[in-house]
Amino acid sequence: MEQILKERLQQVMDASVAKGETPGCLLLVIKDGEEQVYLESGYADIEAKTPVSRDHIFRLYSMSKPITAAAMMILVERGIVDLADPVSKYLPGFRNQIVRRADGHTEKPEHEVLLEDLMNMTSGLTYGGTNETGRLTDALFEEVIRGIEEGNGGTISTVEFANRLGKIPLLYQPGQSWSYGTSADVVGAVIEVASGMRFGDFLRKEIFEPLGMKDTDFWVPAEKQNRLTKVYDCKEGQPPVRYLDHNLGIQNDMAHRPAYEAGGAGLASTIDDYAKFAQMLLNGGTYNGVQILRPATAKFMGSHTLSAAQQAGFDSWIGLEGFSYGNLMRVLVDPTRAVTLGSRGEFGWDGWLGCYMEVVPEKNMTFLMMTQKKDAGTYTLSRKIRNIIFSE
Structure with a gap:
């Protein structure tokens, strides 16, 4: 990558930190199998003045979803589901x-919720909201959080959580629309039942250990706690404030292995660990000589998208114009409609605290940004970084 683009990336990261918009962030760009850019800015712990660095661990929140999707596809290609x-x-x-x-x-469903509906977020499940489905889902999350606050990772298991979600009324007929929600958490429970292993153990055996993702898990043990980045609530014009609450049933300090291993939000990782996973997807299922998925399976993961009726539901997501969705990830299908520069066929996802991943087959490139900013997802800094990277 040109030096001027690297300098611009550093400038926008530093400016975001200086404005209090971002507490600290990392950026990693890998192209043609070679690291092109690694940048860091700001703090992992503002109060302690600890600069953010490459070995810091970040709560992924919804960037857990692509890993959960890959785990499901392992079972698919083996003929287990x-x-x-x-x-x-x-x-x-x-x-x-x-x-x-x-x-x-x-009314009764015209057909049952299918695994495909979970993978495409067309199940009728949701996160919170004012309707009955949202209220009951919120109440279930609150019950998980109460268990966490009692200590030792809580009491509601991955499978129990999913079974109780199944008793909540669906928002719409399965497969007839799209809504962002708890589908990936149910995928994790299905993997647990179908594999006969705890969900976290399956991920460790089939993905993390083979790829060398040594710092990725549903919890952060005592010997690694000093590397876990702090979370901040960042409001324009105000200094960042530490965020200590639990969201979506995820323990903020991640100090105990949770009973509920959330396929939609529960993982923590480093930028280098997640880069190995992203490179595996880019490389057709293989990384460093280790095959996680077969090439056709990896291609399917980044190309399967919504029907026209389902797309209408997804199109309500402001900022993702031009994208579709499938296998728990966005897929850019029409760059002419997007609000940022991009590449047709790129795919990835982001998280509630601002972690961001993209796989770009046309450019043989992956890039990741890591931060811990409350209510971030894809935000201004993510879009600015995208524009600079894709301007090359």
């Missing part, structure tokens, strides 16, 4: 579901 399977085959809580229509009436 079928994406057309009903979820109730693995989780009895999904039997005899009901759909709560917008007019308040209930």
